Amino acid sequence: MAGHSQFKNIMHRKGAQDKRRAKMFARLTREIMVAAKEGLPDPASNPRLRSAMAAARVANMPKDNIDRAIKKGQGGDADTVFDEIRYEGYGPGGVAIIVEALTDNRNRTASEIRTAFTKHGGTLGETNSVSFMFDRVGEIRYPLKTAADAVFEAALEAGADDVTTDDESHIVLCKPDQLHAVLGILEKKFGEPQSAKLVWRPQNLIPVAAEPAESLLKLMDALDDSDDVQNIAANFDISDDIMARLAS
Numbered sequence: 001m002a003g004h005s006q007f008k009n010i011m012h013r014k015g016a017q018d019k020r021r022a023k024m025f026a027r028l029t030r031e032i033m034v035a036a037k038e039g040l041p042d043p044a045s046n047p048r049l050r051s052a053m054a055a056a057r058v059a060n061m062p063k064d065n066i067d068r069a070i071k072k073g074q075g076g077d078a079d080t081v082f083d084e085i086r087y088e089g090y091g092p093g094g095v096a097i098i099v100e101a102l103t104d105n106r107n108r109t110a111s112e113i114r115t116a117f118t119k120h121g122g123t124l125g126e127t128n129s130v131s132f133m134f135d136r137v138g139e140i141r142y143p144l145k146t147a148a149d150a151v152f153e154a155a156l157e158a159g160a161d162d163v164t165t166d167d168e169s170h171i172v173l174c175k176p177d178q179l180h181a182v183l184g185i186l187e188k189k190f191g192e193p194q195s196a197k198l199v200w201r202p203q204n205l206i207p208v209a210a211e212p213a214e215s216l217l218k219l220m221d222a223l224d225d226s227d228d229v230q231n232i233a234a235n236f237d238i239s240d241d242i243m244a245r246l247a248s
Contacts, residue, residue, distance in 0.1 A: 023227070025056075025061055025065065026227060027102075028056045028059060028069075029065065030082055030102045030230070031102065032052045032053065032069035032070060032073060033072050033080075034073065034082050034084070035049035035052045035073065036049055036071075036072075036073030037073040037074065037075075041073075041074050047179075047180035047183070051183070051195070054192045054194075055194075055195050055196075081104060083102070083103055083104075083106060084102055085100075085102075085103060085110075086098060086099070086101075086131075087099040087100075087110075087113045087124060088124075088125050088126070088127060088128065088130045088131055089122055089123050089130065090125065091117070091121070091219050091220075091234065091236075092120070092122065092212035092216045093208040093212035093236065094206060095206055095216055095235060096206075097122070097234045098130065098134060098200045098232070098233040098234070099113055100229070100231040100232075101113070101228040102228060102230050103228040105228075108228070109226070113223065113226065113229075116226070117219065120219035120222055121216075121219070122219050133202060133204070133235060134200040134203060134233060134235070135200070135201045136176050136199075136200060136201075137161075137173050137174065137175070137176065137198070137199060137201050138174040138175065138176050138178060138179030138182065138183075138196070138197075138198055138199075139195070139197060139198070139199045139201070140155075140160075140174070140179070140183055141169040141170065141172075141195045141196070142186075142190055142193050143169060143170075146190055148163075148165055148170055150190075151170045151172065151186075152170075154185070154189050154190070155174075155182065158181070158182045158186060159178050159182055159185075160173060160178075161174050161175065169194055173201070179196065179197075179198060183196045199231070199233065200231075201233070202233070202234070203235075204235065205235055205237035206235055206236055206237060207237050207239070208236045208242075209242070210242045210245060213236075213238045213242050213246065216238075220232065
């Protein structure tokens with residue numbers, strides 16, 4: 001299990017489905033609100049909002065919820081202001097971790113993140129203490145039902161740097177400032193993607209043994225439990241055998 005895999009396997013291990021769904025909707029709502037607040041409410045003219053709405057639709061978020069989030073972002077909820085904050089640190093096994101948050105209370109979020117790291121054998125560092133081990137890239141995901149060769153050819157013609165495939169998606173990678181240009185071209189050919197966003201992609205993965213892996217996964221769970229956390233990136237690699245042992 002690689003650290004940049006969106007932690008879907010972790011999420012499948014924990015909690016009730018309704019709880020996961022509610023947490024996902026809360027994160028999507030915040031992203032839509034921030035995107036709508038910083039740009040136009042028309043997704044055609046606001047790439048970040050278009051990407052956020054696409055992610056919400058993939059998650060089967062009701063249209064009414066999406067519309068309410070846009071209205072709140074445009075001023076209907078003027079008392080709520082979300083700050084974008086990045087935390088960096090090390091987890092068990094020397095794994096580098098980046099946590100991105102949207103919060104209306106910096107002190108609360110900082111306390112939650114620091115507590116999670118400390119409780120589960122990690123160390124919270126300064127900004128840029130681990131980000132040099134990651135590349136900031138644009139990532140566009142299309143479902144496997146889309147032909148791999150077609151995605152590959154169209155993506156490279158659109159200016160993407162690489163296309164890979166995992167168990168769930170075709171993944172198009174590009175430079176951060178090319179994300180929305182590449183997305184616009186691919187949307188015309190393949191329609192709306194599963195997701196399109198900027199991500200931290202690890203340059204190298206660190207193999208993690210069973211004992212630190214257990215503590216590391218608990219740390220990831222604790223970070224994910226924070227309502228303010230939007231994204232987590234890490235450079236770990238846990239073997240299938242170890243994952244099976246920890247799950248048993």
